[in-house]
Amino acid sequence: MAEPTFRQKRLGEALKLLRERAGLSQREAADRIDYNVPKLSRIENGQVPDIHALRAMLDVYGVIGDEETPYVEMWELAKEKGWWKQYRLEDQGYISLEHDASAIREFQSSYLPGMVQSKGYMRAVFAGARTQRSRKWVDSQIAVRVRRQERLTGDNPVRYHAIIAESALRHADRDQLLHIANLSLLPNVTIQVVLDTAGLHDGHNGPFTLLDFPFDGGPRVLYVEHAGGSMHIEDQSRVKATILTFKHLSKLALTPEESAAWIERLAAER
Structure with a gap:
């Protein structure tokens, strides 16, 4: 079931x-x-x-x-059957969370967040995976990610705040960097960059996503991906601890304005 x-x-x-x-x-x-x-x-x-x-x-x-x-x-x-049902995904749990969230905060250190990936970047990620998939499968996954990104621009857009490590951005091409720069102009989107010069910090423990919901009494949820799969965590003590980590990373990172300028300079170098 x-x-x-x-x-x-x-x-x-x-x-x-x-x-x-x-x-x-x-x-x-x-x-x-x-x-x-x-x-x-x-x-x-x-x-x-x-x-x-x-x-x-x-x-x-x-x-x-x-x-x-x-x-x-x-x-x-x-x-209701979510739009994602037609794609027969192995894990629909996160997409249903993302679909209902009123706010999403995430930290990524290796790959760029799915919500800001360009189609070219998505295809490169799948091409570099250990398990090679058919073109049809890859096209289906890209369609899902593109549909997910409509949460940023559609009706009642989600408030989205991403903190991205410098190393992840340096692997991106010019088109991807400009795509992020354009998204950062949206009033509901905040993008920050943590430079390598920030040194050792809690973000080195791995990426994570925090989701808030508009329902009365609705819990905040922590979502973590790892080599063995993923976890949805609703233990509010762990969620609160991760919120503090996110706030700390936000202080270490460049401001949103500084981050946008940094990304544009990196894109100009490509």
């Missing part, structure tokens, strides 16, 4: 919170809804119930009338 999306997990967590506020155990709630405990547990962990089951749960939990509206809206969002 596919991993629940962020929206599906959010609905499950909201229903669990309502049950707990009603003072009901899973067994007591399941008996009143005429479910078994495993089925109720699956719903609270991200399996989306049908609308009749949802209304039955809300009724048992004391949510009636207009109070139902936000939960029905959450259910409708959880039922």
Whole structure:
């Protein structure tokens, strides 16, 4: 079974919170809804119930009338199939997080962030991978990244702040550098460069992404990629520690204005 999306997990967590506020155990709630405990547990962990089951749960939990509206809206969002489904990606988890985020902050030290990559850079990344893929697969992945980048310029654009190590930018060609410089002009985009002269810092521990969400009570999420895969971390103590790391890196980096000028000078050298 596919991993629940962020929206599906959010609905499950909201229903669990309502049950707990009603003072009901899973067994007591399941008996009143005429479910078994495993089925109720699956719903609270991200399996989306049908609308009749949802209304039955809300009724048992004391949510009636207009109070139902936000939960029905959450259910409708959880039922939506994201545009990324058609691409049959191995890991759709991050894209669903990115799709719903109101703000994204990330640090990258080796590769440029996917949100600012040009098509030429994307193709070069896939060409240099250990596992060689078909042209059709590569074209599909590029289409996904281009679609993801619409979060920067589409309706209700995400607030995006990237801190990029100098070494990553020095591997980019002129077109890629100018692409980043142009994106940095957007009012919702902030780009900063950490120069090699900044010395040793927490960024050498590896890249990371922080995502904020517009939902009431929605958690901040830390996303980390590594050689063995990736992790979505919702432990708020770890998230807060990483936010402090990001703020520290932002102080070490060139200002956004200095960074834009630095990138343009590097592009002029190519």
